[in-house]
Amino acid sequence: MKLIFATHNPNKVKEIQALLPEHIQILSLNDLDYHQEIVEYGESIEANAKIKADTISELYDLPCFADDTGLEVEALGGKPGVKSARYAGQEKNDEANKEKLLKELEGKEDRSARFKTVIVFKHGDKERIFTGRCEGEITKEACGSEGFGYDPLFKPKGYSQTFAEMPASEKNKISHRGLAFRQLIEFLKA
Numbered sequence: 001m002k003l004i005f006a007t008h009n010p011n012k013v014k015e016i017q018a019l020l021p022e023h024i025q026i027l028s029l030n031d032l033d034y035h036q037e038i039v040e041y042g043e044s045i046e047a048n049a050k051i052k053a054d055t056i057s058e059l060y061d062l063p064c065f066a067d068d069t070g071l072e073v074e075a076l077g078g079k080p081g082v083k084s085a086r087y088a089g090q091e092k093n094d095e096a097n098k099e100k101l102l103k104e105l106e107g108k109e110d111r112s113a114r115f116k117t118v119i120v121f122k123h124g125d126k127e128r129i130f131t132g133r134c135e136g137e138i139t140k141e142a143c144g145s146e147g148f149g150y151d152p153l154f155k156p157k158g159y160s161q162t163f164a165e166m167p168a169s170e171k172n173k174i175s176h177r178g179l180a181f182r183q184l185i186e187f188l189k190a
Contacts, residue, residue: 002027006038006056006066011148019172019181024188032060045070045082046118046129053120063123065184069177071150073113073138076104084150094149098142101153111138115154115176119184128187132179147171
């Protein structure tokens, strides 16, 4: 089975392909030579995932899905949230985003946070939504070199390591994206 993942991000594709049965082949937007950026103008994580899934499902006659993820920090009123990828400015810059987040949390005791991933699956007129959340906290400094984005700053509840310090196989068992994708996989198997 071929399935389009509406992303240009090779890190996401690699993370998800590891979770899927071998008979499901993921095609990214890069694989389809679709190099336009889909403008994420939604006011929520779910809205942005839906925008991406709708855009791609109108162009290709294959099942597709899109995800959007946000980091919600309690002490910042849920920010960066839907703006997580561009928290420090219009250009996506992981280092600048992490730096801004740490600066805004300086002196704050409550560092609790959650990652939230929403996946929108579309095939023809069928649409399904899957959500995964992972509770945790923001560390005071970056730790680890695995993963991407805010992974070096996020320590999941009940763990002593950040996502960036964990092997991908361990992270995928507990991460927001892993939880949402397992729901999608169960749906695809049904």
